[in-house]
Amino acid sequence: MANKILVFVEQRNNEIKKSSLETVKAGAEFAKELNAEVEAVVVGGDIADFNSIAKYGVPKVTHIKNQDLNVYTSSGYAQVLSDFANETGADLLLFANSAMGRDLSPRVAVKVDAGIVADCVGFTFENGEVIATHPVYAGKALTDVKINSPKKIFTIRPNTFNLGDAADATAEVSVKEVDNVNTSVKVVDITRASDKLDVAEASIIVSGGRGMGGPENYAMLEELAGLLGGAVGASRAAVDAGWRPHSDQVGQTGKTVSPNLYIACGISGAIQHMAGMRTSKYIVAINKDPEAPIFTIADYGITGDLFEVVPALIEEIKKG
Amino acid sequence: MKIAVCVSHVPDTAAKINVGADEKSIDKNGVSFIINPYDEYAVEEALKTKEALGGEVVVISLGGDEVKETIRKALAMGADSGVHLKKEGYFDSYATAKALAEELKAQNAEMVFFGKQSIDFDSGVVGQMVAEMLGYNSVSVVVDLKIEGNNIRAEREIEGGKEVVETTLPAVITAQKGLNEPRYASLRGIMQAKKKTIEEKEAQTGDSRVELLKMRKPAPKAPGKILGSDASVVPELVRLLKEEAKVI
Ligand SMILES: Cc1cc2nc3c(=O)[nH]c(=O)nc-3n(C[C@H](O)[C@H](O)[C@H](O)COP(=O)(O)OP(=O)(O)OC[C@H]3O[C@@H](n4cnc5c(N)ncnc54)[C@H](O)[C@@H]3O)c2cc1C
Numbered sequence A: 001m002a003n004k005i006l007v008f009v010e011q012r013n014n015e016i017k018k019s020s021l022e023t024v025k026a027g028a029e030f031a032k033e034l035n036a037e038v039e040a041v042v043v044g045g046d047i048a049d050f051n052s053i054a055k056y057g058v059p060k061v062t063h064i065k066n067q068d069l070n071v072y073t074s075s076g077y078a079q080v081l082s083d084f085a086n087e088t089g090a091d092l093l094l095f096a097n098s099a100m101g102r103d104l105s106p107r108v109a110v111k112v113d114a115g116i117v118a119d120c121v122g123f124t125f126e127n128g129e130v131i132a133t134h135p136v137y138a139g140k141a142l143t144d145v146k147i148n149s150p151k152k153i154f155t156i157r158p159n160t161f162n163l164g165d166a167a168d169a170t171a172e173v174s175v176k177e178v179d180n181v182n183t184s185v186k187v188v189d190i191t192r193a194s195d196k197l198d199v200a201e202a203s204i205i206v207s208g209g210r211g212m213g214g215p216e217n218y219a220m221l222e223e224l225a226g227l228l229g230g231a232v233g234a235s236r237a238a239v240d241a242g243w244r245p246h247s248d249q250v251g252q253t254g255k256t257v258s259p260n261l262y263i264a265c266g267i268s269g270a271i272q273h274m275a276g277m278r279t280s281k282y283i284v285a286i287n288k289d290p291e292a293p294i295f296t297i298a299d300y301g302i303t304g305d306l307f308e309v310v311p312a313l314i315e316e317i318k319k320g
Numbered sequence B: 001m002k003i004a005v006c007v008s009h010v011p012d013t014a015a016k017i018n019v020g021a022d023e024k025s026i027d028k029n030g031v032s033f034i035i036n037p038y039d040e041y042a043v044e045e046a047l048k049t050k051e052a053l054g055g056e057v058v059v060i061s062l063g064g065d066e067v068k069e070t071i072r073k074a075l076a077m078g079a080d081s082g083v084h085l086k087k088e089g090y091f092d093s094y095a096t097a098k099a100l101a102e103e104l105k106a107q108n109a110e111m112v113f114f115g116k117q118s119i120d121f122d123s124g125v126v127g128q129m130v131a132e133m134l135g136y137n138s139v140s141v142v143v144d145l146k147i148e149g150n151n152i153r154a155e156r157e158i159e160g161g162k163e164v165v166e167t168t169l170p171a172v173i174t175a176q177k178g179l180n181e182p183r184y185a186s187l188r189g190i191m192q193a194k195k196k197t198i199e200e201k202e203a204q205t206g207d208s209r210v211e212l213l214k215m216r217k218p219a220p221k222a223p224g225k226i227l228g229s230d231a232s233v234v235p236e237l238v239r240l241l242k243e244e245a246k247v248i
């Protein structure tokens, strides 16, 4: 049961994140299924255009502002969001399961006295109740859960809701100025590894393992990923060898990903690797060992030398 | 300084997971358990903090009697004492956080370490919830930590980069891989751990808010197509990705 849904929309550098738009889309779907109201809230920043939020189904947007909110502060964001949720009477809150969503949502849960289920990968609705699917044991099992407390928070794994087409819509934005922001925890600097897309957010991942042979050979994976608009991932063997940064590691002790397409090149498919990527919608495996376990979960496999297959794939895609 | 670290007892990462007959928990037959890998970084950081600033390290774990094994592991690494909060069966993140927060309040710990995530229930929320319950500051998914006097400077991992966060004690830190290299327990450490005390208490979890309806295995994937063994099948692969899968 829910009457009012509130979607937290994350901005970084004044840009609205794609994973948040997916959460907006989820909010619109929840509202329809539960016959509830839905609105969105953005904290901090200078946003030129809120219409993308309306276009994915939630026209009503509140922008909470204060100069101390422009960069992320978990203490401040938790405070203003909880206050806003209480004012509006929101009883179901949605966050993307992003670095910010994961940091913030548990604090908000305690402040507004809500039950929380993190990292949901699917929802069903039964008699006005939300049943969430939450993977456990690194995706080796799934749980179907519901929240029994009056207030509920779900965080949603990126790529769970496909954005699809945007409708033509205009946001109704109200600005809410707040004061006395609690900045006891404050981000003072952000260092970007680069401007590259993070594997956790990419909808296409080209991933390389020990079979890549060395760091220099990732250039062809970068090229392929670039052509497909995706990101490059790695197995732990490649990360431990120092070929790729840990932030690219996919798997149980790396990132959990569920892109639309995961291309595994020279990766054997150890249980800990598969744990992090098995929910990918389509998996392609390129491995010269036909017995490699990765083929047991691949939709399409090529049992050949990646140094021939990957360049051919690049050429074929360039043909358009 | 009183330092606490919360550890959970989880199946080995290589374990095959089967759902038990109750359809609400795993079949523990043949599954070996370990200290949650992220909690190992948390223990290491707690020990390093003690070595730098003085104080004592208490290890806390919530669960059935089996979690004592994981407490012992942390004691063998060098923690001073342990607390076992007893509770069998299923409890959610809120209940876990509640019981841990109650104990941490009693312990009056100024600095509390967690793992960024438990690899059994994979939520990544308990540390931040405990911080909020205690009114402590928190930084999650930390890969670098400096404590000077009352001030904390931590680096946390975010998408495509890192955030540098400043805050003050008392605080909760959740550890990510990269924060440190956990030490091995020495033989001497293992012997000493046997003599250290583990206090037992009933866990004050309160009620779970999340109800586990069913645990199940993911639907098995239909066997995929092996297209061939060399680059000649690449055009076919691209066609399938475009027309069948519609992902490029
Ligand atoms: C606690 C723990 C946590 C772990 N967490 C993770 C994790 O998060 N992520 C992770 O990935 N692993 C993790 N591992 C490690 C995991 O067990 C494997 O060791 C690792 O995934 C192997 O990486 P790989 O597939 O790249 O290497 P390998 O297993 O060595 O496989 C290399 C593959 O490349 C193929 N190959 C070689 N040359 C070519 C060529 N020219 N063309 C085509 N194919 C070729 C080979 O046939 C082979 O199958 C973890 C392990 C432990 C114990």
Ligand SMILES: Nc1ncnc2c1ncn2[C@@H]1O[C@H](COP(=O)(O)O)[C@@H](O)[C@H]1O
Pocket: B006, B007, B008, B009, B036, B038, B039, B042, B060, B061, B062, B063, B093, B096, B100, B113, B114, B115, B116, B117, B118, B119, B121, B122, B123, B124, B125, B126, B127
């Ligand atoms: N049963 C438990 N006992 C002690 N600490 C726990 C327990 N469950 C979780 N934690 C701590 O909370 C962190 C995050 O867990 P989770 O939110 O379940 O992913 C873990 O890395 C542990 O540090």
